[in-house]
Amino acid sequence: MRAITPDNNRSVQLTDVPDIEARLDQAVVAIEAFAPNRGETFLLDSPAANWRPGKDVAGTVVEAALDGSGPDVGTRVVAHLPQAGWAERALLPQHGWAALPPGIATTTAAALPLAGLTALRLLRLAGPVVGRSLLITGASGGVGHYLTEMATSAGADVTAITRTHDRGARLRELGARTMSDLALLEATQARFDVAFESIGGDTLSRVRHLTSRFGRLIWFGQAGREPMRLDFFDWVDGDVGAPIEQFHYAPPSRTRDTDGSDLQALVTLVNSGRLHPEVDRIEPWTMTGEVIDALRDRRIRGKAVLTLT
Ligand SMILES: NC(=O)c1ccc[n+]([C@@H]2O[C@H](COP(=O)([O-])OP(=O)(O)OC[C@H]3O[C@@H](n4cnc5c(N)ncnc54)[C@H](OP(=O)(O)O)[C@@H]3O)[C@@H](O)[C@H]2O)c1
Structure with missing residues (x-):
């Protein structure tokens, strides 16, 4: 073959x-x-x-x-x-x-499958998101679109980071606010309840500054291929962000026997017009x-x- x-x-x-x-x-x-x-x-x-x-x-x-x-x-x-x-x-x-x-x-x-399962499980890990503010980096990709649609449908207030305004077009239709630069948020007092970070490098640290200290920062990827950089002294004084939680959609310690039921859940969402x-x-x-x-x-x-x- x-x-x-x-x-x-x-x-x-x-x-x-x-x-x-x-x-x-x-x-x-x-x-x-x-x-x-x-x-x-x-x-x-x-x-x-x-x-x-x-x-x-x-x-x-x-x-x-x-x-x-x-x-x-x-x-x-x-x-x-x-x-x-x-x-x-x-x-x-x-x-x-x-x-x-x-x-x-x-x-x-x-x-x-992979992007949908990841989004589904990320959102489950975040817990109830109705009325909560969510930040998503790398949102123009596969995971980002699913995560945004599921989160806005669940009542979250989603801010999605995309490189250009165009790359956020569908995310806006799905109910998210999009931004092409984290710096725009850094210039404000914005603090998110939950942040999903998948770029790595210095983005993780920057996103941490944007989370509430009682919120969650879920780190699930390194699209930029650069390991995360954290400066100890950044966190000594002032408003410390949320602790960092690492996420993998299928950790080696867990069997994959929920893949079928979670795939079925995604298929049902698509078939009923609730996921696109x-x-x-x-x-x-x-x-x-x-x-x-x-x-x-x-x-x-x-x-x-x-x-x-
Ligand atoms: N932990 C897990 O279990 C798990 C599961 C699936 C995926 N992942 C990871 O999650 C991330 C997203 O996955 P995906 O399938 O959605 O990927 P994708 O479709 O390629 O989307 C990634 C997005 O990241 C943005 N990005 C920002 N900086 C980047 C850079 N330096 N290089 C490349 N992309 C950059 C790009 O959007 P802009 O160009 O608009 O910025 C791109 O659309 C990836 O890092 C992937 O490896 C992790």
């Missing part, structure tokens, strides 16, 4: 790989669409041996698990895989999938390399999706 593999030059190539062999308890999916994540672009910088990219996919079951577990042949599914989903066929993880209702296209569904995946580009999978470059260069707003059909 054909699959996207790392080319060892920070990008990818479409090549032939051995056909997959399913265990008795595994179903096989014909992939119709997949979506890359920023984290996968990091892994492409120095790909591990035997690793193939591909966590977020949607398609149709073509072989049911022989032990009778899992979906029947013909079921349309969205799935979150450990890897290797950018391919004609993939093994369906036992817990990380949800069936798709007819109204959801595979090009929409593929945009859901922001898909900026849909391209054939022969263009995966170009789309990865665009993602790296911050030229994708929301998600990009590649199709095999």
Whole structure:
């Protein structure tokens, strides 16, 4: 079968790989669409041996698990895989999938898993947000759009940071106030109840200054690839911000058996018109390399999706 593999030059190539062999308890999916994540672009910088990219996919079951577990042949599914989903066929993880209702296209569904699960779990971690002020950095990306829509729907007052006014267009439609520079907030007395930070470098420290000391600062990424910088003396005097909590959507200590139910929750939200995946580009999978470059260069707003059909 054909699959996207790392080319060892920070990008990818479409090549032939051995056909997959399913265990008795595994179903096989014909992939119709997949979506890359920023984290996968990091892994492409120095790909591990035997690793193939591909966590977020949607398609149709073509072989049911022989032990009778899992979906029947013909079921349309969205799935979150450990890897290797950018391919004609993939093994369906036992817990990380949800069936798709007819109204959801595979090009929409593929945009859901990692970014959607992350947003859902970030918001759960934050607790009740109705009437609370939220700050989101890196908000123009995949996670940012889902998090903003879920948070505004839950009654939060959301301020979203995007590099340009244009990149915040959809976030404003979703009810957020957008700003293109943290400095605009730093010039005010603004203090947020909850901040979600995913840029790293000195942004984390700056965001901490903008949180209430009784609030929460949830640190979940380092899109800028620079480790966070904190100055001890910044925090000796004055108004100390919230403590920093690190978040991972699927910590190694936790089993992934809620991926399926959380994916089902996301599918239900989309199907009932309460969540709208922001898909900026849909391209054939022969263009995966170009789309990865665009993602790296911050030229994708929301998600990009590649199709095999
Ligand atoms: N902890 C977890 O479990 C978890 C799970 C998923 C993702 N993540 C992390 O969360 C972050 C967001 O994920 P995502 O999938 O939403 O990524 P994404 O779609 O690429 O969005 C990231 C956004 O960050 C902004 N950004 C600001 N400074 C940047 C810089 N120096 N380099 C690149 N982007 C920069 C960009 O928006 P502007 O250009 O508008 O500024 C971009 O749209 C990433 O760091 C990712 O690795 C963590």
